[in-house]
Amino acid sequence: MDRKQNVMNDTLRNSLYQLVMLGRSISIDRLRYHYCKMKGVPYFGTYMAARQGWADRYVAMDKLIREELQKYRGLAYQVLEVGSWAGGSAIIWGKALVEDKRAGNRLVCVDPWKFYATPSDLSLGTRLMKSGFKNDGIYRLFRHNTRCSQIQDNLIELRGASAEILPMLAPNQFQLVYVDGNHSYRFVKEDLKASGVLVADGGILCGDDLELQMEEIDVAFARAAGDKDFIRDPKLEKWFHPGVALGVGEYFGRRVSQKCGFWAMRKMGNQWVDVVQS
Numbered sequence: 001m002d003r004k005q006n007v008m009n010d011t012l013r014n015s016l017y018q019l020v021m022l023g024r025s026i027s028i029d030r031l032r033y034h035y036c037k038m039k040g041v042p043y044f045g046t047y048m049a050a051r052q053g054w055a056d057r058y059v060a061m062d063k064l065i066r067e068e069l070q071k072y073r074g075l076a077y078q079v080l081e082v083g084s085w086a087g088g089s090a091i092i093w094g095k096a097l098v099e100d101k102r103a104g105n106r107l108v109c110v111d112p113w114k115f116y117a118t119p120s121d122l123s124l125g126t127r128l129m130k131s132g133f134k135n136d137g138i139y140r141l142f143r144h145n146t147r148c149s150q151i152q153d154n155l156i157e158l159r160g161a162s163a164e165i166l167p168m169l170a171p172n173q174f175q176l177v178y179v180d181g182n183h184s185y186r187f188v189k190e191d192l193k194a195s196g197v198l199v200a201d202g203g204i205l206c207g208d209d210l211e212l213q214m215e216e217i218d219v220a221f222a223r224a225a226g227d228k229d230f231i232r233d234p235k236l237e238k239w240f241h242p243g244v245a246l247g248v249g250e251y252f253g254r255r256v257s258q259k260c261g262f263w264a265m266r267k268m269g270n271q272w273v274d275v276v277q278s
């Protein structure tokens, strides 16, 4: 056997080992899921890919909303979230709104909680997420997690696709809109267009998964990826969400302010300006 074949065998063995270990950890985590449900505590583990966000992004989101709430002089602060999954990001917004104590503070979550990946995107991540739709599992987990986190009194769920729901909402009513729905280019583009008009003057439009900005990527390569959720730029050797990079880049027509993939821009009249955090 030559050296090349040995390397291939090692790679294959390594991948198989990682798959087996992942399978095991998901089975063990399934027990933790049942335990959390029984105990009435939130669950964000690997089962149903419940944990979606990165810890450092959640920190940046929490910091942003708390700073905004401190500056805000209105009677009630309204947040719209597009794409909630098991409630990880919703709980960040929700807890800040509850702790702020203004009576009318509201978090509106829009999500169909229905399988949405296209056949061209059957990555391990989307396969794991697919398991969450069995018996409405992920929607039930969203309700469990938000209830256990005591944000349900400030929460309105609108179950359905953003394309149907966002146009029904009144313009300029949200102080913060967070876009983290379907990451395919055409959806990101439509979500941003429909969300931008919902942001009040001085408010924030933000979103997740901007690992690379449009000016940094090979645009033709990203477009050729079609509906693929997550790809690796061969020149930069970095993984990124092509739909988010293209959609955000086209909507704003320039670089946006961002921190570890969490991006945010402020609406000032008919312009979008960078969000400067302390």
Ligand SMILES: C[S@@+](CC[C@H](N)C(=O)[O-])C[C@H]1O[C@@H](n2cnc3c(N)ncnc32)[C@H](O)[C@@H]1O
Pocket: 051, 052, 053, 082, 083, 084, 085, 086, 087, 088, 089, 090, 110, 111, 112, 113, 114, 116, 160, 161, 162, 163, 180, 181, 182, 187
């Ligand atoms: C990346 S996950 C959201 C993760 C969540 N924000 C968090 O941090 O835990 C993407 C979500 O978008 C939702 N989604 C997919 N298509 C959608 C659509 N057309 N409108 C609204 N939400 C959609 C999915 O059901 C899924 O819950």
